[in-house]
Amino acid sequence: xxxxxxxxxxxxxxxxxxxxxxxxxxxxxxxxxxxxxxxxxxxxxxxxxxxxxxxxxxxxxxxxxxxxxxxxxxxxxxxxxxxxxxxxxxxxxxxxxxxxxxxxxxxxxxxxxxxxxxxxxxxxxxxxxxxxxxxxxxxxxxxxxxxxxxxxxxxxxxxxxxxxxxxxxxx
Amino acid sequence: xxxxxxxxxxxxxxxxxxxxxxxxxxxxxxxxxxxxxxxxxxxxxxxxxxxxxxxxxxxxxxxxxxxxxxxxxxxxxxxxxxxxxxxxxxxxxxxxxxxxxxxxxxxxxxxxxxxxxxxxxxxxxxxxxxxxxxxxxxxxxxxxxxxxxxxxxxxxxxxxxxxxxxxxxxxxxxxxxxxxxxxxxxxxxxxxxxxxxxxxxxxxxxxxxxxxxxxxxxxxxxxxxxxxxxxxxxxxxxxxxxxxxxxxxxxxxxxxxxxxxxxxxxxxxxxxxxxxxxxxxxxxxxx
Numbered sequence: 522x523x524x525x526x527x528x529x530x531x532x533x534x535x536x537x538x539x540x541x542x543x544x545x546x547x548x549x550x551x552x553x554x555x556x557x558x559x560x561x562x563x564x565x566x567x568x569x570x571x572x573x574x575x576x577x578x579x580x581x582x583x584x585x586x587x588x589x590x591x592x593x594x595x596x597x598x599x600x601x602x603x604x605x606x607x608x609x610x611x612x613x614x615x616x617x618x619x620x621x622x623x624x625x626x627x628x629x630x631x632x633x634x635x636x637x638x639x640x641x642x643x644x645x646x647x648x649x650x651x652x653x654x655x656x657x658x659x660x661x662x663x664x665x666x667x668x669x670x671x672x673x674x675x676x677x678x679x680x681x682x683x684x685x686x687x688x689x690x691x692x
Numbered sequence: 693x694x695x696x697x698x699x700x701x702x703x704x705x706x707x708x709x710x711x712x713x714x715x716x717x718x719x720x721x722x723x724x725x726x727x728x729x730x731x732x733x734x735x736x737x738x739x740x741x742x743x744x745x746x747x748x749x750x751x752x753x754x755x756x757x758x759x760x761x762x763x764x765x766x767x768x769x770x771x772x773x774x775x776x777x778x779x780x781x782x783x784x785x786x787x788x789x790x791x792x793x794x795x796x797x798x799x800x801x802x803x804x805x806x807x808x809x810x811x812x813x814x815x816x817x818x819x820x821x822x823x824x825x826x827x828x829x830x831x832x833x834x835x836x837x838x839x840x841x842x843x844x845x846x847x848x849x850x851x852x853x854x855x856x857x858x859x860x861x862x863x864x865x866x867x868x869x870x871x872x873x874x875x876x877x878x879x880x881x882x883x884x885x886x887x888x889x890x891x892x893x894x895x896x897x898x899x900x901x902x903x904x905x906x907x908x909x910x911x912x913x914x915x916x917x918x919x920x921x922x923x924x925x926x927x928x929x930x931x932x933x934x935x936x937x938x939x940x941x942x943x944x945x946x947x948x949x950x951x952x953x954x955x956x957x958x959x960x961x962x963x964x965x966x967x968x969x970x971x972x973x974x975x976x977x978x979x
Contacts, residue, residue, distance in 0.1 A: 547711055573718060576721075577722075625703040633700045652702075
């Protein structure tokens with residue numbers, strides 16, 4: 522059960538609170554960054570930006586779920602902003618390969634490569650649905666997308682992954 | 693598929709190095725922001741303190757009187773004037789003076805304008821028409837400023853009869869106020885007291901300036917009667933050299949018609965003038 526996190530807005534969060542949030546949400550934020558941007562350097566920039574936004578944010582969270590949803594929304598928006606930025610769109614090759622960890626077993630690397638080969642809008646929903654366990658309405662609320670669009674994205678992503686990974690999409 | 697995806701994503705984790713770098717980045721950024729906020733806070737506090745100090749200093753500059761004009765006819769009052777030539781307060785020294793001070797809006801106007809309003813007042817005009825002498829004493833320790841103010845006061849009263857303009861220091865102000873007299877009236881009291889040593893301030897309080905001057909003239913005439921050789925006129929300087937040397941720091945300007953609208957007191961005028969200690973110009977307007 523999610524515990525109450527913060528009840529009152531403060532001017533700036535302290536180091537302790539930042540470390541606690543990092544322990545709790547670092548993996549989620551990092552995966553979203555890497556999946557969305559497919560580049561470690563950019564992912565790290567956004568990762569740090571997200572936690573800086575958290576430290577400077579005056580938002581008060583009702584519980585852990587609320588706080589986690591905030592991190593997901595802010596991370597996806599920060600990734601989109603980076604991709605939209607003039608500098609990056611003119612300097613990063615579009616066909617850049619995913620910068621995945623070296624120690625991933627071959628079988629899982631194949632899956633991750635398949636996910637990374639999907640369009641960016643598919644990758645976010647795939648991760649949020651299959652790993653984080655969010656439903657389509659929850660993903661729609663977090664990413665400010667229509668629920669039906671989320672269903673469509675999930676179905677198309679699933680179909681494409683099945684094609685790339687040679688069946689087993691129903692698994 | 694779901695499980696394969698879950699297991700695959702699980703291999704992507706934020707390393708400890710990444711977390712350490714991020715913590716260091718946050719400390720750097722927030723420290724910088726805290727410093728900026730702290731500097732801003734201090735700057736805002738300093739600006740407020742400066743504004744308050746300037747405000748207080750400005751208020752002190754504005755509301756601190758550096759000179760005064762004692763106005764005595766029968767109403768007796770003093771205009772306290774700041775360094776910007778504005779009347780910051782008006783003190784009445786008898787009932788008529790209090791009433792006059794309350795009836796006229798003299799605060800924060802230039803002292804020349806205040807004098808014009810005073811002279812235009814019906815009650816003051818009535819006194820002047822009855823032949824009462826109006827004494828205007830500029831009280832200021834700065835001789836240059838005193839001279840400038842006296843010239844301005846003379847300018848304001850140039851068309852009036854029975855007006856005596858003087859200037860002097862504030863050395864007797866505290867004593868005058870302690871006995872409930874304005875500086876101008878106290879000065880006249882001191883002059884009369886020299887001739888009538890038993891005189892008390894209470895006796896003078898109820899007298900008009902003309903009555904005090906009349907008593908000064910009478911007492912002087914009695915004292916000087918055996919050897920008196922009346923001076924024909926106070927002339928351009930209006931004072932004997934002996935008198936001038938004894939009262940050098942002061943200046944006065946006195947109307948010829950001081951003794952009354954009929955000019956009957958011209959022979960005594962020189963005496964009164966000399967007694968008054970003035971070294972100023974002679975200006976007047978015969979009725």
